[in-house]
Amino acid sequence: MKYALLVIDMQNDFIKDSSEYSCQMLDNNLIQRVKRLIEFSREKEIPIIYTQHSIRPDKSNAEVGEPEDIRACIVRTNGWEIINELKPYRSDYILKKDKYDAFYGTELGYLLRRDEIDIVIICGVLTNNCVRATAEGAHYRGFKIIIVKDCCGATSYLDDMTHEQIHYITLIDMKERMYETRLLKLDKILEVI
Numbered sequence: 001m002k003y004a005l006l007v008i009d010m011q012n013d014f015i016k017d018s019s020e021y022s023c024q025m026l027d028n029n030l031i032q033r034v035k036r037l038i039e040f041s042r043e044k045e046i047p048i049i050y051t052q053h054s055i056r057p058d059k060s061n062a063e064v065g066e067p068e069d070i071r072a073c074i075v076r077t078n079g080w081e082i083i084n085e086l087k088p089y090r091s092d093y094i095l096k097k098d099k100y101d102a103f104y105g106t107e108l109g110y111l112l113r114r115d116e117i118d119i120v121i122i123c124g125v126l127t128n129n130c131v132r133a134t135a136e137g138a139h140y141r142g143f144k145i146i147i148v149k150d151c152c153g154a155t156s157y158l159d160d161m162t163h164e165q166i167h168y169i170t171l172i173d174m175k176e177r178m179y180e181t182r183l184l185k186l187d188k189i190l191e192v193i
Contacts, residue, residue, distance in 0.1 A: 008124025013079030025153030
């Protein structure tokens with residue numbers, strides 16, 4: 001079995017309290033766990049693919065129905081940049097995307113098939129948005145999925161549910177609907193791969 005690590009949208013605009021679209025779970029603790037997962041993947045020579053949500057300055061490629069005043073992940077702004085502590089190496093691949101599902105309209109499927117990847121390890125933000133959509137994209141293309149649950153973060157848009165509750169519900173829902181999906185914590189994945 002061959003693995004690849006997908007680092008989903010770990011960009012400055014999503015750091016806690018940095019923008020209107022920030023992920024309230026994306027704090028320094030989460031950044032450090034993702035950093036450790038990336039380091040582990042490099043040690044194990046697991047290919048690393050970063051996704052970078054990329055909205056044109058004229059917003060012509062924003063999601064259908066997205067508010068016109070969107071101010072997140074605008075190409076060539078500081079918020080669009082990948083978080084400094086997680087910067088890719090030259091050997092890593094940066095995949096620019098403009099939809100929640102990193103497979104949609106990108107070469108992700110080709111890259112994984114070319115490298116004969118069987119299992120994608122997923123981390124990043126938002127659990128309830130791009131992480132979920134990308135996991136579903138992987139599932140529908142026949143990849144096995146491991147989601148590193150403490151290396152992901154969500155944001156709640158509901159008054160009566162916390163970010164952590166949305167994160168947990170989304171993870172459980174993905175596992176129940178995508179039958180071979182595994183949810184592992186960072187310390188466990190370091191043991192099993």
